């Protein structure tokens with residue numbers, strides 16, 4: 048597999064062609080029908096099941112597993128998708144090890160949870176591969192709703208609204224729908240263009256019109272949308288990135304991790320994506336892990352993930368940290384970036400070691416680097432938005448912003464973790480509240 | 489999804505899944521929650537004449553488990569309702585008033601005289617219930633008092649009591665049969681003669697589930713002693729299916745509606761009972777094991793199956809397999825199959841080899857690299873390898889085409905049908921083959 052892994056600089060095609068397919072294969076290969084039955088058989092059909100409580104979208108997990116066990120995976124898919132229209136993507140990207148599977152009583156009993164995520168994927172794939180769409184629209188209500196952002200929050204909201212009989216117009220700044228499902232999720236979690244296939248499947252409900260290249264604040268204002276629609280839902284996600292804020296010019300080779308990931312997701316083939324020999328990733332969350340792992344998969348020789356706090360404070364789950372370690376990523380903690388060295392092109396990154404309380408220890412560290420990915424958080428971008436709270440649109444439990452007739456959900460709004468599944472739940476719940484507000488139901 | 493609406497002897501319910509007369513249906517609280525969960529109907533826990541019976545105050549259940557402590561069989565020594573008659577009647581009336589679309593059938597067991605039936609039937613009618621079920625099945629406790637299976641084991645009593653009941657009510661009458669007999673057709677025929685609108689079966693089977701080897705007493709043990717109980721749950725399904733089929737394929741009984749009971753746990757179990765002649769089904773142990781929510785899987789599963797088959801009403805499943813239930817002597821002896829192992833699916837566990845080599849026909853070979861192959865010259869197509877294989881679909885029985893030579897017998901496979909009645913080895917053969 049090693050072709051050009053020792054060459055310095057930022058180069059494409061470091062590996063042999065065949066190696067890429069292997070590197071970027073499904074992280075969790077799907078269950079075959081036999082494995083699905085064996086896995087389903089382990090579920091106890093718990094009462095008031097803890098796995099369901101742990102699922103942000105409240106999928107009736109024991110019921111769908113029982114439906115798989117009795118040979119009706121499409122009925123299982125309907126149970127899943129009725130609660131979570133992006134159940135297919137969530138089955139691939141949810142950190143189940145911190146959600147449903149962590150709560151599973153068999154995790155408690157034996158340290159081996161029922162494979163809920165893989166079973167969910169088995170059922171949703173079964174239905175979606177056949178092309179089935181088990182939902183139909185209610186009679187038209189004559190109401191129009193604008194949804195800004197075609198990410199998980201916006202699409203989940205749009206689907207539910209369309210199902211309830213409303214006309215939905217979705218506006219997105221990017222050329223393709225899906226939000227971070229399309230531009231952010233690690234490629235080994237969602238290979239084979241699943242994000243677009245899922246959106247196409249979701250839109251089959253009808254009644255949803257997509258407007259691409261339409262940015263709120265640039266091409267359309269909130270006032271326009273409010274005037275032309277009965278309600279507005281904002282699912283903008285977090286479009287901006289937090290900067291490292293170091294002094295001096297930024298050398299070539301340093302960029303936000305999300306941009307690197309988006310390039311990789313949009314590339315025709317991974318071998319076309321240039322990658323450094325010595326890559327440094329700064330951050331401790333899912334984005335940092337994904338960037339580091341994917342840099343390694345592209346053939347970077349040394350990938351070091353540097354987090355400023357201790358391990359226990361890293362947002363990435365132990366499972367993700369282990370994944371990075373298994374792929375050969377070195378993780379350094381309690382080190383804060385001080386300076387980027389390099390004359391034009393990046394050469395080294397200098398860090399200051401800190402104690403757990405962030406006071407400097409006095410020691411420093413210099414890591415060779417030709418490429419640096421910053422993953423220290425995303426921020427909400429845009430003016431012309433409803434009032435914020437802590438950098439996010441302030442919403443109540445039903446998703447209502449402080450502006451009448453405007454709802455918000457997903458990463459751009461307060462409350463909940465920044466996860467795909469949470470965005471889907473918030474979009475769905477806002478849709479139910481919009482429906483109640485418009486139809487008095 | 490397909491419409492699951494059911495009409496059983498004129499009793500309508502939104503689906504064919506009823507809860508059987510048992511603890512799940514023995515009070516208002518349970519039945520309301522069952523209806524909320526989606527059950528199509530209930531047969532209320534059996535009522536009797538006051539003073540009401542009492543139950544033991546020790547354990548009433550024993551169980552048999554499969555792997556992973558999956559409950560396969562349940563045994564009980566519970567009696568009929570242990571609450572006053574009027575309390576039950578008031579609750580039945582209240583629930584039925586609020587749940588008009590659900591089936592409310594009331595199970596009854598009173599002494600074998602006409603007076604008590606004359607007394608209780610109008611009281612039940614007054615609740616607005618849709619029908620009654622006569623419990624001639626309870627095999628423990630009540631039978632010692634000349635009721636339950638003590639009646640169900642004597643066809644003449646069944647006929648007599650059914651006639652009394654029909655004479656004293658306008659409600660449909662379902663007679664619940666005990667499996668603790670040798671020929672289920674006899675009590676079914678007696679019920680029909682007595683005027684029953686339907687039979688339901690099976691009630692529980694006499695059983696002792698286990699013995700405490702320190703106390704040397706059957707379980708469940710009450711102060712050192714145990715009594716036989718009634719067995720139910722997935723383990724009894726094959727027995728119940730056969731009894732349902734025996735009634736359904738008997739010409740004189742073919743028009744007698746059947747409510748199928750015994751081990752029904754999934755939609756598939758229910759569909760099998762219906763295919764063998766049950767107009768609807770009743771469930772007890774599955775609900776007692778998993779809670780009322782199991783009905784949702786039954787509803788979605790049966791609906792999906794009907795959609796797949798293009799069926800629009802549950803009646804289209806009923807009796808669909810009955811014409812294919814036959815006597816052994818009608819099976820085609822010219823049908824010859826061989827086991828085929830799909831090497832791509834085989835996980836090399838060797839269970840088929842052990843079973844065939846040790847206990848059957850030595851028709852599977854094993855190579856040093858653990859490849860298992862069928863030896864056609866030995867295979868009699870008994871199916872044991874299929875049954876013990878852990879991979880569904882890995883071993884299949886493939887019929888031989890007519891004209892081919894069976895390497896086991898050296899004979900050419902005949903294309904025509906020929907059964908035992910014409911076989912040369914049958915001393916009573918009617919014609920030579």
Ligand SMILES: Cc1cc2nc3c(=O)[nH]c(=O)nc-3n(C[C@H](O)[C@H](O)[C@H](O)COP(=O)(O)OP(=O)(O)OC[C@H]3O[C@@H](n4cnc5c(N)ncnc54)[C@H](O)[C@@H]3O)c2cc1C
Nearest residue numbers: 196198199200220226227262263284457458465466467470
């Ligand atoms: C690199 C990365 C990896 C991740 N991995 C996982 C994971 O494995 N599992 C997981 O559960 N979560 C993961 N997440 C988090 C998850 O992707 C988000 O929580 C989720 O996508 C949020 O959905 P959303 O709909 O709120 O926003 P987004 O998915 O961000 O969608 C917002 C949409 O709004 C559009 N938009 C933005 N501004 C405007 C505007 N002004 N006008 C019009 N349209 C606009 C954008 O183009 C985008 O399509 C990851 C996030 C990142 C960054």
Ligand SMILES: Cc1cc2nc3c(=O)[nH]c(=O)nc-3n(C[C@H](O)[C@H](O)[C@H](O)COP(=O)(O)O)c2cc1C
Nearest residue numbers: 508509510534564623691720721750751771772773
């Ligand atoms: C604890 C218990 C009590 C029962 N009580 C009654 C009863 O009062 N009347 C009756 O007709 N059947 C009674 N049954 C039998 C059930 O209604 C049913 O016929 C039997 O359990 C088989 O169905 P299953 O395999 O779904 O459990 C009882 C069963 C159990 C387990």
Ligand code: SF4
Nearest residue numbers: 090091093098151152
């Ligand atoms: S907690 Fe685990 S065993 Fe219990 S219902 Fe959920 S998946 Fe099944």
